[in-house]
Amino acid sequence: GAVVSQHPSRVICKSGTSVKIECRSLDFQATTMFWYRQFPKKSLMLMATSNEGSKATYEQGVEKDKFLINHASLTLSTLTVTSAHPEDSSFYICSARDSGVSEAFFGQGTRLTVV
Amino acid sequence: QKEVEQNSGPLSVPEGAIASLNCTYSDRVSQSFFWYRQYSGKSPELIMSIYSNGDKEDGRFTAQLNKASQYVSLLIRDSQPSDSATYLCAVRRTGGSYIPTFGRGTSLIVHP
Numbered sequence: 001g002a003v004v005s006q007h008p009s010r011v012i013c014k015s016g017t018s019v020k021i022e023c024r025s026l027d028f029q030a031t032t033m034f035w036y037r038q039f040p041k042k043s044l045m046l047m048a049t050s051n052e053g054s055k056a057t058y059e060q061g062v063e064k065d066k067f068l069i070n071h072a073s074l075t076l077s078t079l080t081v082t083s084a085h086p087e088d089s090s091f092y093i094c095s096a097r098d099s100g101v102s103e104a105f106f107g108q109g110t111r112l113t114v115v
Numbered sequence: 116q117k118e119v120e121q122n123s124g125p126l127s128v129p130e131g132a133i134a135s136l137n138c139t140y141s142d143r144v145s146q147s148f149f150w151y152r153q154y155s156g157k158s159p160e161l162i163m164s165i166y167s168n169g170d171k172e173d174g175r176f177t178a179q180l181n182k183a184s185q186y187v188s189l190l191i192r193d194s195q196p197s198d199s200a201t202y203l204c205a206v207r208r209t210g211g212s213y214i215p216t217f218g219r220g221t222s223l224i225v226h227p
Contacts (some may be wrong), residue, residue, distance in 0.1 A: 008160075032213055043219040044159070044203070095159045097213065102147045102164065104215060109158035 002028045004096050006107025011112055013084055021079045021110045023094030030096035032075040034071060038091045048076055059064065084114040118142075118145045121204050121218035130227050136192040138204030138218055141185065146209040148180055153201045162201065163189060194225040 002025040010086060013019050013113040033054075035047045047062075050056035050071035058064045078094070081088055091111050097104040118121055118141040127133045136150075151159035165171045165178040165187065177190040187206070191198055201220040207213060 010152075033215070044217050046214065049214055079221060091158075102166070102207070102209075103149065103161055104150075106158040 002026075002096075002098070002101070002103075002105045004030075004094065004105045004107040006094050006110055008110060009108055010111045011113070012094075013112070015085055015114055016083055018080055018082045019084055019112060020114075021092055021094070023077045023079070023096065023107050025075050025096045025098075025105075028096075028101070029074040029097045030077065031074065031099040032097050032104075033069075033071055034095040035067075035077075035079050036093045036095065038093060038109075040091075044093070047079075081112065084112070086114045088112065089114045117220035119200075119204055119206055119216050121221045123203060123219055123221060125222040125224050127224045127226060128194050130196060130225055132194050132225075134194045134198065134225065136184040136189040136191075136202050136204075136221050136223065137186055138166055138187045138189075138206075140187070140204075140206045140216075142206065142216070143185065144208050144210065145182075145185075145206040147215075148178070148187045149207075149215065150176075150178060151185075151203040151205060151217075153203060155200075159203055174218040191223075192221075196225050196227055199225050200222055 036044045048056040048058045056069035071077040093109040094107040138202045150163040163178040175192045178197040200211040203220045205215040207215040
């Protein structure tokens with residue numbers, strides 16, 4: 001199956017700092033990337049959808065100035081959590097699909113802890 | 116509003132039994148259906164996709180789709196303790212934004 005690599009897997013940062021999470025498709029062109037957030041024992045929450053070369057489309061209630069998404073190439077998308085606060089602590093997961101394929105594949109996820 | 120419904124469980128089955136996981140969806144124009152497995156603390160992993168009515172088998176897994184009833188299921192034969200996880204059902208339209216809609220997942224526990 002297609003491989004999506006997400007880094008870092010874990011990160012601890014201080015309140016007020018910014019954190020960048022990378023999501024790479026290793027063996028296919030990710031024309032569409034999805035970013036999710038998941039709190040413990042809760043379901044996946046879609047944050048935003050991005051298409052290569054275009055601005056991301058954010059879900060209702062997700063602050064686009066706080067969660068900056070860049071999808072500048074067909075193999076890389078980044079999510080930057082700006083001015084992180086403890087309530088941003090969560091499991092962030094990217095998912096990617098190729099335009100010629102129906103399935104979307106997930107990265108390994110990033111566990112963010114803001115202290 | 117597009118919805119995907121799953122029983123949250125937990126569904127508990129003995130080792131070696133058949134586990135049956137069910138999912139219903141509200142959007143009649145859904146064309147693509149997926150089952151993902153998510154272990155605790157890990158990201159989801161795609162295990163099955165199905166697009167046509169009927170059954171699709173892959174090893175111990177069988178996905179069943181009935182578009183008239185808006186129902187998709189996943190059967191796991193010879194369940195193993197390593198199958199214990201949360202199973203997420205996802206549906207998607209063809210075209211448009213390609214955003215999949217996920218159910219909340221069913222927790223499966225396979226006990227020895």
